[in-house]
Amino acid sequence: MQIAFDALMYPFLFLTLYFEVFAILTFFDREAKRRRTLKKSDTFPSVSVIVPCFNEEKTLRDTVSSLLGLDYPKEQLSIVLVNDGSTDATRQVMDEYANHPHIKLMHQKNSGKHTALNAGINASRSEYIACLDADSFVAPNALRESVAHFDGPRIGAVTASISVYEPTGMVEKMQQAEYALGIVLRHILSIMNGLYVTPGPFTVYRRDVFEKVGPFRAAHQTEDMEIALRMQRSGWHIHNAPRAVVYTKAPATFSLLIKQRIRWTTGFMRNCIDNRDIFGNPIYGVLGLLVLPFNFILIFFGIALFIVGMLRLGENLWQWLIHTSQLPLTELLHFPSLNWFFAPVSAIALLLLIAMTFAFGLMYVGAKISKISNPMMLPIVWFALLYGLVAPFWLMRAALDVALDIKRSWR
Amino acid sequence: MNSSIRNALIALVITTLIFGTGFWTAQTYNNLRLKEVRAIQDNIAIDILSLETQFELLGQLSCTNISENSVLSSELNALALRLSYTENQLGSENAEVLNLKKQYSLLQIKDYLLMQQVAKKCNLSPVFVLYFYSNEGDCATCEQAGNVLTYLRETYKELRVYSFDYRLDLGALKTLITVNKINQDLPVFVIDGKVNYGLSDLESIENVLPLEKLATTTNETDN
Numbered sequence: 001m002q003i004a005f006d007a008l009m010y011p012f013l014f015l016t017l018y019f020e021v022f023a024i025l026t027f028f029d030r031e032a033k034r035r036r037t038l039k040k041s042d043t044f045p046s047v048s049v050i051v052p053c054f055n056e057e058k059t060l061r062d063t064v065s066s067l068l069g070l071d072y073p074k075e076q077l078s079i080v081l082v083n084d085g086s087t088d089a090t091r092q093v094m095d096e097y098a099n100h101p102h103i104k105l106m107h108q109k110n111s112g113k114h115t116a117l118n119a120g121i122n123a124s125r126s127e128y129i130a131c132l133d134a135d136s137f138v139a140p141n142a143l144r145e146s147v148a149h150f151d152g153p154r155i156g157a158v159t160a161s162i163s164v165y166e167p168t169g170m171v172e173k174m175q176q177a178e179y180a181l182g183i184v185l186r187h188i189l190s191i192m193n194g195l196y197v198t199p200g201p202f203t204v205y206r207r208d209v210f211e212k213v214g215p216f217r218a219a220h221q222t223e224d225m226e227i228a229l230r231m232q233r234s235g236w237h238i239h240n241a242p243r244a245v246v247y248t249k250a251p252a253t254f255s256l257l258i259k260q261r262i263r264w265t266t267g268f269m270r271n272c273i274d275n276r277d278i279f280g281n282p283i284y285g286v287l288g289l290l291v292l293p294f295n296f297i298l299i300f301f302g303i304a305l306f307i308v309g310m311l312r313l314g315e316n317l318w319q320w321l322i323h324t325s326q327l328p329l330t331e332l333l334h335f336p337s338l339n340w341f342f343a344p345v346s347a348i349a350l351l352l353l354i355a356m357t358f359a360f361g362l363m364y365v366g367a368k369i370s371k372i373s374n375p376m377m378l379p380i381v382w383f384a385l386l387y388g389l390v391a392p393f394w395l396m397r398a399a400l401d402v403a404l405d406i407k408r409s410w411r
Numbered sequence: 412m413n414s415s416i417r418n419a420l421i422a423l424v425i426t427t428l429i430f431g432t433g434f435w436t437a438q439t440y441n442n443l444r445l446k447e448v449r450a451i452q453d454n455i456a457i458d459i460l461s462l463e464t465q466f467e468l469l470g471q472l473s474c475t476n477i478s479e480n481s482v483l484s485s486e487l488n489a490l491a492l493r494l495s496y497t498e499n500q501l502g503s504e505n506a507e508v509l510n511l512k513k514q515y516s517l518l519q520i521k522d523y524l525l526m527q528q529v530a531k532k533c534n535l536s537p538v539f540v541l542y543f544y545s546n547e548g549d550c551a552t553c554e555q556a557g558n559v560l561t562y563l564r565e566t567y568k569e570l571r572v573y574s575f576d577y578r579l580d581l582g583a584l585k586t587l588i589t590v591n592k593i594n595q596d597l598p599v600f601v602i603d604g605k606v607n608y609g610l611s612d613l614e615s616i617e618n619v620l621p622l623e624k625l626a627t628t629t630n631e632t633d634n
Contacts, residue, residue, distance in 0.1 A: 017429055022422035029414055192415045286415050322555060327562050327613065341447055341493055346500070347437040354429060 085110025222267025
C-alpha cells in the first residue's frame with residue numbers, strides 16, 4: 001500500500017507544483033499586470049443582464065437590488081428576469097418589478113436554464129449580454145470593470161471574480177478559500193486564453209458571440225462550460241476582470257455541496273469527452289495542452305489517492321489496534337515524542353508542504369486582487385482540513401455517473 | 412518566444428529544482444538521523460569498552476562504581492527506538508540500516524555478557540530477556556510482542572531486554588542463537604536462560620517473567 005501511495009503521490013505532486021509554478025510565473029507577466037491595473041470603463045455600451053430564475057423566491061430581490069445598484073448609466077442597462085417555470089413564489093417576486101422601466105419580465109414553461117438564458121438573449125437588443133444567476137449579487141463596480149476588459153475585437157466574454165456571499169459556517173468558509181483560489185487562477189488562465197468556463201454567477205458576453213457560435217445548449221447541465229469551449233473553438237478569447245466581484249450563495253451543508261459538485265464534475269467530464277479533440281491539441285494552446293488535461297487527470301488522481309490513502313490509514317489503524325491491544329490504556333495515550341529525530345520529515349511531506357503553501361499564497365493573492373476584504377485565515381484552515389476529505393466523494397460519484405451514464409436532476 | 416511557452420519551460424525547470432530540493436532535504440534529514448544513531452552507538456560502545464576495561468584492570472572494583480558506570484538500559488532503549496524508526500523510514504534493506512543494526516546487536520551482546528559478569532561479581536539478580544524477532548513478514552505477532560516488551564522495559568526499569576533480528580546476518584548473533592538452541596518459531600523470548608515460544612500478549616509474557624525477582628533486584632540495585 002505504501003508503494004502504491006508513493007507511486008501516486010509523486011506524479012500528483014509534480015503536476016500540482018508544476019501547475020502552481022506556471023501560474024505564479026504567469027501572474028508576473030506584463031500582460032497580467034496590465035489587466036490587473038486596467039481602469040474602469042469610461043464608455044458605456046448598452047448591456048442587458050439576463051437573470052434565469054427557477055424557484056429563486058428567497059434570493060431574487062437581493063439579486064435585482066444588486067443589479068439596480070450597479071455603477072452604470074440606467075439608460076444603457078436593462079435587466080431581463082426569465083422565470084423558468086418556477087413552482088414557488090418567484091413569479092410574485094418578479095411581479096414586484098412589473099412597472100420598473102429597466103426591468104423586463106418573461107415567463108416560460110420549465111425547460112432548463114439554457115432555454116431561459118436564450119429567451120432572455122433573444123428578447124434583448126443590447127451590444128453586450130451579461131448573465132447573472134439569481135442566487136448571485138454583483139458589486140456596484142462589476143459591470144464597469146467587466147466592460148473595460150473588452151479591449152480587443154476577439155474578446156468574446158469577460159468573466160468576473162466570484163466570492164462566497166456572507167460565508168458563516170465551515171462549509172461556506174471552506175468554499176470561500178476555494179473561490180479565492182479560483183479568482184487568481186481564472187485571472188492567470190485568462191492571460192493565456194486558457195479559460196474553459198464562463199461562470200453562471202456573472203459573465204458578460206459580446207452579443208456577436210451568440211450570433212456566431214449559437215445559443216446556449218443543455219450541455220450536461222453545464223451550459224457555461226460548453227459555450228466557453230465553443231467560443232474557444234471559434235477563436236474567441238475569454239478574459240477575466242479580477243476586480244469585477246460577484247457574490248454567490250454557496251451550499252451551506254456538505255450534502256448540498258456534494259450534490260452541486262457532482263453536477264459540475266459530471267458536466268466537466270462529459271463536456272471534456274464531447275470536446276476530446278481539444279486535449280493535447282496545440283491549436284488550442286494552454287487550454288488543450290495543459291489546463292483541460294491537468295484538470296481531467298486531477299479527478300482521477302483525487303479518487304485514487306483518496307482510496308489508497310484511506311486503505312493505508314485503515315491498514316495502519318488496524319495494525320496499531322492489534323499491536324497495542326494488549327497494553328494498558330494509559331500506555332496508548334502517550335503524547336508523541338517531540339524529539340526532532342521523530343519529526344515526520346520525508347520528501348513527500350516536504351513537497352506537499354510546498355504545494356500547499358503555494359496554494360494558500362495564491363488564495364491570499366486571489367482575495368487581494370479582487371479586493372475582497374473577508375478574512376482568509378479561517379477559510380484556509382477549513383479548506384486545509386476538510387477539502388481533501390470531502391472532494392473525493394463528489395469526484396468518485398461523478399466518475400461513476402459518467403462511467404454508467406447516470407443522469408441526475410439539477411436539484 | 413511566446414510567453415506561455417517560456418513560462419512552461421521555466422516552470423518545468425523550477426518544479427524539477429523544487430523536487431530535487433525536497434529529495435535532498437529529506438535525504439539530509441535522514442543522514443542526520445543516521446548520524447544521531449551512530450553517535451548513540453559510539454557512546455554506548457565507549458561505555459561498554461570502558462566498563463570492560465575497568466573490569467579487567469581492577470578485579471576488586473567496587474560494585475557501586477560498576478553500577479554507576481554500567482550502560483543504562485534507557486540508552487539502549489533510546490537507541491532501539493531510533494533505529495526502529497530509521498528502519499521504517501529507509502527500509503530494512505538499506506545498507507546503512509543493516510550495518511547499524513549489526514553494530515547495535517553486537518553492542519547488546521557485549522552488554523549482555525558484561526552485565527552477566529557484573530551480576531555475578533556483585534551478587535545482583537537482574538532479569539535478562541533476549542527477544543528474537545523478524546520483520547520479513549514471517550512473524551505475524553512480532554510487532555505486538557515488541558510493543559509489549561517496550562512497555563514492560565519502561566515499566567520494570569531493571570529488566571534488561573535485548574532484542575535481535577533473527578534474520579540478521581551476523582556471526583555473533585548466530586552463535587548466540589546456537590548457544591541458546593533457538594529455532595525459528597518466532598517470536599522467541601529467552602528469560603534468564605529459559606527459551607519461551609509463542610508469547611506475544613502482555614499476560615503471557617508477564618506470566619513467565621519473575622516479577623518478584625524484578626522487584627527485589629530493583630531494591631538491591633537502589634541500595
